[in-house]
Amino acid sequence: MAYELYYWDGLQGRGEFVRLALEEAQAPYVDVARGAKEEGLGMSAMIARLDSDAPYPPFAPPFLKDGDLIVPHVANILFYLGPKLNLAPRDEALRVIANGLQLTIADFLTEAHDTHHPIASGRYYEDQKDEAKARAEDFLAHRLPKFLGYFERVLAQNPDGPQHMVGKALSYVDLSMFQIVAGLRYAFPKATKHLADRYPHVSALHDAVAARPNIAAYLASQRRLPFNETGIFRHYPELDRAAR
Template sequence: MAYELYYWDGLQGRGEFVRLALEEAQADYVDVARGEKSAGLGIGAMISELDSRSGAYPPFAPPFLKDGDLLIPQTANILFYLGPKLSLAPRDEGLRYVANGLQMTIVDLVAEVHDTHHPIASGLYYEDQKHEAKARAADFLAHRMPKFLGYFERVLAQNPSGAQHMVGDALTYVDLSIFQIVEGLRYAFPKATNHLAERYPHVCALHDAVAVRPNIAAYLASPRRLPFNETGIFRHYPELDHATR
């Protein structure tokens, strides 16, 4: 049976980290919310699935994944589940927890990126918190982004198996997620990330290596890869972007 991925149509968001793993592994999956209503898919099908789980450990929000009767919520949790099945996790059990910890750190970074344009409330429009967003974005670019990327750079540099991968000596879902992080930051903050490769050479080299993997390159060139836009997590508002030292 095909995996069923439930995430909002029209934006990459947190669901994209799961899509990248499924696409790299050439797994059979259905992006439910993007399907046709006539086929029993679409946003309505996703909402119905959420409602039907009211008495059986319902997910808090998308993304969530169905594998037969099993339902797995939360991005890092989904990837922890899929990793071994898709040959995108270390074989060593201890390193699988390392990978999971790195993925949860990526989740933390994604939340901070979101808060650069919605620092007060997700329920408010960006225009309603624009002043506060400028202050939050400035702090993110000056302090938080370097802290996270510096950490990932250090993890790569200190990998006993070499700096080609975040964990172990083979591709994992964490590498794919680092690719998405770099892509998203470059879209949202082109000025601030102009010299990213100079400051974080291992991180950017990993990004570049993932981008040319045959399955990923084919996915990026296909209509399945949604473009970044101003409804997702990584948003480009020129007034929030500025060059950093």
């Protein structure tokens, strides 16, 4: 049976981290909210699943349905899918380390989102532009280098070499790091202009993932939604600045 991925239509968002794993593994899946209503799919199908009176309903997208099991939260979904898709280390300790790295990526993602919505997610960006500018300045000056510096160090200190975040083979964490770099380059082209010079291992990992045949085919397909100003990574020129 195909996996069912539930996430908002029209944006990459957090659902993209799951899509990348499914696409790399060539696993059959249905992107439910993007499907046709007459086929029992679409946004209404996702809302119905959220509002279900079944035990343990998910709080919010993304969530994955595998048979009767509903798995919520990106890191939790990838922790579940990793061994099934051969995208996680076989060693249990390394799988726990991979999960920790994915959770750190989730923290970073939240901070990237908050550069344009620092006050409230339910308010328009235009209603919090001054606060967003202050938040983005701090993010670019302090938080971005702190996180990317950490990921660069993780790669450099991997006993199996800097080609992967954990272990000696591709994992879902590598795919997620690709998405982080791609998103940052879209949102902050000035600040990330010299990212490859400052974080060479992180940049090389992004390029290696992008060149993988299944990922390259996905990126060139219509299944890959473009970055836009409704997602987590948004390009507002007034929030971007060259790195100091």
